[in-house]
Amino acid sequence: MRVYGYARVSTQEQAEEFDALNQQIARLKTAGATEVLIDIESGRNDGRKQYNELLKLAQQNQVDEIIITRIDRLGRSVISIHKAIDIFVKHNVNLRVLDAPVDPNSPFGWFSINQMSGLAEFESRLLSQRIRHGNNYFRQQLKFCVPPFGYGKDENHRLTPNKNIHEKSGKTYFELAKIIIDLTLSMRSLKDVCDYIYSEYEVVFSVAGLRDWVKNLALQGHTAYFIKKKRY
Numbered sequence: 001m002r003v004y005g006y007a008r009v010s011t012q013e014q015a016e017e018f019d020a021l022n023q024q025i026a027r028l029k030t031a032g033a034t035e036v037l038i039d040i041e042s043g044r045n046d047g048r049k050q051y052n053e054l055l056k057l058a059q060q061n062q063v064d065e066i067i068i069t070r071i072d073r074l075g076r077s078v079i080s081i082h083k084a085i086d087i088f089v090k091h092n093v094n095l096r097v098l099d100a101p102v103d104p105n106s107p108f109g110w111f112s113i114n115q116m117s118g119l120a121e122f123e124s125r126l127l128s129q130r131i132r133h134g135n136n137y138f139r140q141q142l143k144f145c146v147p148p149f150g151y152g153k154d155e156n157h158r159l160t161p162n163k164n165i166h167e168k169s170g171k172t173y174f175e176l177a178k179i180i181i182d183l184t185l186s187m188r189s190l191k192d193v194c195d196y197i198y199s200e201y202e203v204v205f206s207v208a209g210l211r212d213w214v215k216n217l218a219l220q221g222h223t224a225y226f227i228k229k230k231r232y
Helices: 012-016 020-030 049-059 078-090 107-140 173-186 190-201 207-214
Strands: 003-009 035-040 065-068 094-097 151-153 159-161
Touching (some): 035 049, 151 173, 173 190, 190 207
Antiparallel strands (some): 151 159
């Protein structure tokens, strides 16, 4: 029986600092997944690479069962979740949701999925609104919002090196950040860097996530809120 698991977290911070990704993977494997596909992207992004690979495998009849921890791992919009469910039902793929077992082939199961899908999108919209209000507040206070990987915030919300130990590698997050920058400058592609830091240090970065991290203004010596005004 071909059993795939699908794990997703929205950000690198969730994957690393809160260990959310590893927790999902462990649960999926314990439940019987022989292979786990992983995305570190927002559930509102339908362009997720491994998500689309999962749908492709289902359409090619290469999957018997798909396991997820929660329905919102598939997506954060009603349309995205229904698209996936329709493909699974059409190709006789059994969907197993660990936190809320449902049968999409039954009327009650379909009703339950509709409710959970709507709630997932509702929560996503609320979170976006809270983040937008929070970011606006920090901008007004001239403080940094979310520190990039390798950094933390002091009591005044100023960036400071994150000296906490990354359990898997034994190095501080700041040390790992310096290593990743050096690798990015020396290796031929971001994908090579992602593969290397995962195999060597068990640090998880998607290619898109690493690209955004490297371009973060804080790593270039300033932030969008602390840029010095020109003197004339």
